[in-house]
Amino acid sequence: MNIKSLLLGSAAALAAVSGAQAADAIVAAEPEPMEYVRVCDAFGTGYFYIPGTETCLKIGGYVRVDISGGDVNGQNTFPGGGGDSWNTRTRVALRLSSATDTEYGALKTYTEVRFDRDNNTDSDTYLQEGYIELGGFLVGYTDSAYSSFTGFGNNNINDYYDVDYGDFQSTQLTYKYDTGAGFTAVFSIEDGSDSNDDGYNTYTNYDSYVPNLVAGVGYNGGVWQLRAVGGYDDYAEEGAIKVRGDVTFGPVSLFAMGGWNTDGDVQNKYARWDGDWAVWLGGTYSLTEKATINAGVNFDDGDNVEAALNVAYQVVPGFTVIPELNYRSDMDEKAGREAEDWGGVIRFQRNF
Numbered sequence: 001m002n003i004k005s006l007l008l009g010s011a012a013a014l015a016a017v018s019g020a021q022a023a024d025a026i027v028a029a030e031p032e033p034m035e036y037v038r039v040c041d042a043f044g045t046g047y048f049y050i051p052g053t054e055t056c057l058k059i060g061g062y063v064r065v066d067i068s069g070g071d072v073n074g075q076n077t078f079p080g081g082g083g084d085s086w087n088t089r090t091r092v093a094l095r096l097s098s099a100t101d102t103e104y105g106a107l108k109t110y111t112e113v114r115f116d117r118d119n120n121t122d123s124d125t126y127l128q129e130g131y132i133e134l135g136g137f138l139v140g141y142t143d144s145a146y147s148s149f150t151g152f153g154n155n156n157i158n159d160y161y162d163v164d165y166g167d168f169q170s171t172q173l174t175y176k177y178d179t180g181a182g183f184t185a186v187f188s189i190e191d192g193s194d195s196n197d198d199g200y201n202t203y204t205n206y207d208s209y210v211p212n213l214v215a216g217v218g219y220n221g222g223v224w225q226l227r228a229v230g231g232y233d234d235y236a237e238e239g240a241i242k243v244r245g246d247v248t249f250g251p252v253s254l255f256a257m258g259g260w261n262t263d264g265d266v267q268n269k270y271a272r273w274d275g276d277w278a279v280w281l282g283g284t285y286s287l288t289e290k291a292t293i294n295a296g297v298n299f300d301d302g303d304n305v306e307a308a309l310n311v312a313y314q315v316v317p318g319f320t321v322i323p324e325l326n327y328r329s330d331m332d333e334k335a336g337r338e339a340e341d342w343g344g345v346i347r348f349q350r351n352f
Contacts (some may be wrong), residue, residue, distance in 0.1 A: 107133070141172075149218070190211040210234040252283065258278070273301070290313055304325065
């Protein structure tokens with residue numbers, strides 16, 4: 001065997017080994033593309049894109065525990081039983097918000113479901129709100145525009161009693177107009193057949209051939225705001241008007257709201273107070289970055305007076321404790337005398 005033959009044989013052997021190794025080589029598969037949840041900041045904090053869609057979703061809610069005492073908070077039948085009763089309530093609220101950009105503006109939905117447990121015995125699960133918004137239109141179940149357009153009358157106060165400032169949940173078709181320069185307006189067609197029980201007065205509104213109507217106008221001047229709204233109850237063939245003014249200077253915010261019933265002898269879906277008129281006054285003072293003082297007083301033509309004072313203290317972000325003092329004075333028409341009650345509430349609430 002000469003050198004040439006040896007070299008040719010070695011080359012052939014190396015080629016065979018190399019071919020065998022190539023046949024046995026493991027080729028790594030291409031990784032599957034991974035889809036991460038993306039933050040959606042176009043509609044505010046907390047939104048994220050639903051994977052595979054252009055719809056943004058926000059999940060939130062709160063857990064609340066109320067411990068209340070005194071007849072003013074509804075533990076005993078009016079006109080009260082001595083002011084030594086107490087009550088507890090635990091609530092879990094789940095909220096879902098969605099939003100998608102369209103050629104007509106943002107298409108939004110909002111849903112809130114509540115789970116209440118009172119006195120460790122009574123449980124209640126219900127839809128608090130559920131509606132769709134597009135191009136200024138809202139359709140679904142939520143607070144009446146008569147109440148939401150002027151803002152609520154309890155100024156962060158935990159409860160209200162006889163001087164009720166308006167109707168609440170109602171199925172409706174509402175249009176809101178906002179110029180972006182301070183002027184706003186609202187028009188709403190609302191279902192008058194919904195029942196409403198505020199814990200003190202129950203209103204059952206019957207079907208009729210015409211829905212209830214609400215209209216309002218307002219202007220926001222920055223540190224001050226003025227709004228007016230009117231509601232017509234077709235079944236009662238009566239209505240109510242409210243006017244509200246707000247002002248803010250430094251750490252202090254104040255509001256005054258007045259209501260007028262078209263027939264003071266009869267309550268309707270929008271005038272829920274006694275007599276021709278009612279007034280709601282309230283104020284908020286930012287004591288520190290964590291503590292806010294809230295006060296409110298309501299009274300009407302029927303000699304009902306209500307007042308409350310509380311301090312909302314943020315223990316840590318997302319967790320607030322609110323102790324509150326309540327007062328109520330109203331007329332017991334059957335007994336022909338005035339009843340006065342004091343009470344208090346302490347609320348623990350965790351928002352998420």
